[in-house]
Amino acid sequence: MPTLRELQRNVAHSLIAGDDAAAAMDVVADGLVPVARLAVYRNTVIASLTTALRLSYPTVHRLVGAAFFESAAQLFLAAQPPHGACLDDYDLAFAGFLADFAPAAAIPYLAGVARLDWAANRALHAPDTEGLDPARLAAVAAADEPHLRFVPHPSVELVRADHPVDAIWRAVLAQDDAAMAAIELDEGPVFLLVRRTTDGPMIARLAPAAWRFTASLCAGRTLEDAIATAGQVDTATLLAGHLIDGVFTDFAVDEGGGRQPREDLS
């Protein structure tokens, strides 16, 4: 007689890896073979998780079609089953899986679209946090300003892609074939800022320097560092715009005053 822990691991192995040998031994047949009974559960597990992925990746789903999406999702689920009932981090792993998925290589922009789908979905469901009140920054001494570090809103994500995935994303979701046909796939990389607004996820295209500046700040680097990373760009105006848009929720003055993130100083 298996312990509960053994039985649950055997059933999990059956449902995820399709190997019923151990689990079937513990199941009563009673008019229907154990593998058929386990298959009922396997179908539900795969359908539930595939539906969760489809809701997180609506653009990918439309681009590749239901059959391709379902087979990719099943391979992904078998290779990397989720760890808990909260699927947010799990969803990100699917974008990584698609990037290395050989059958998807015919669509070179698919991985970028997947990344954007994930970022938009994350923006939709990220925790609620108040934006940073710009008045608080007014109290910071001028000498401390270079040493400011900002905390990004949980909905904020910086995405860089080799193709115009923002235009593809919009055209596909709007089912706008004319817009899709007008997209120049080789126009070069795009630099995107994704965040939640009251109207839902918003995707903004930034200039490369502005994106580097924003990405540096969101990664927790000091303002001084971020300015140095950005190069020729009006960082003061950019920062003011981000503050108005609620891109940041908090800040701290880096008392070490160093150029490295604080954890690197210890």
Place this chain on the structure above:
Amino acid sequence: MSFSTTAAPACGPIPARAGIGLRFPHHRAVAETRPAIAWLEVHTENYLGGGATPAWLDTIRRDYPISCHGVGLSLGTAEGLDRDHLARIGRAVERFAPALVSEHLSWSIAGGRYLADLLPLPMTEEALAVVCRNVNETQEFLRRRILVENPSSYLRYRHSTIPEWEFLAAVAARTGCGVLCDVNNIYVSAQNHGWDASAYLAALPSAAIGEIHLAGHAVRRLDNGAVLRIDDHGSRVAPTVWTLYAEALDRFGLVPTLIEWDTDIPPLATLLDEAHTAQALLDRCGRKAGHADAA
């Protein structure tokens, strides 16, 4: 965690009347048209994040008593509860101050892998101890009583020794939790395993019944000719389940009753119509009780 700041339930306890499961497609219609329905239940896991989805519930809970029904806690997991997930449930309970909190007599996590389904437990003393430990931990963390729902199932294990109804009654007795009696699940499991549904109802502790669930199920004919009933929540409540529900009311008295529908979700009006049928049976039960009192 302190619960002193918990928002007060806006609309009091769940009444012993018919309610419906609130799903995404009906957020706007419910918030804007405020249909005549006594209460609403949500799947807790759908409201753990931020943004527009939980904001709908913030609005709707001002007008309706709310029940939070969990599907991801895995009360039957041998390796113990996912404390991060329990903490997320705790924050949702704090935010929405539901009148009822419930989960399932099932498991979905093993070896650090989450299987997105409500899987059946072996009915053993070991599993009973595991479930009681996890229910106790949940109730202590949330600082409130929860209801635990009987599952629908498509398999049984060879080494089970306790009938499911006795197992559920023992969980309630040992932990003080209530029972969420899913009448459709009893019917589905009884049909699939050759149990006596009426005897199942009769074995449940009447005083612990805090809620009843009703839903539609599918009848699937398998390749070998065997018939399996599948609890897919994708249709109206079956006539045989309505009959069993009337029997449950006769036994348990007036209990808050929920219409669930999760697959091919119909217009709100269809759900309200199903709730109307449940309410008619509740009303009939109330009249019968009244006559009995008068006699």
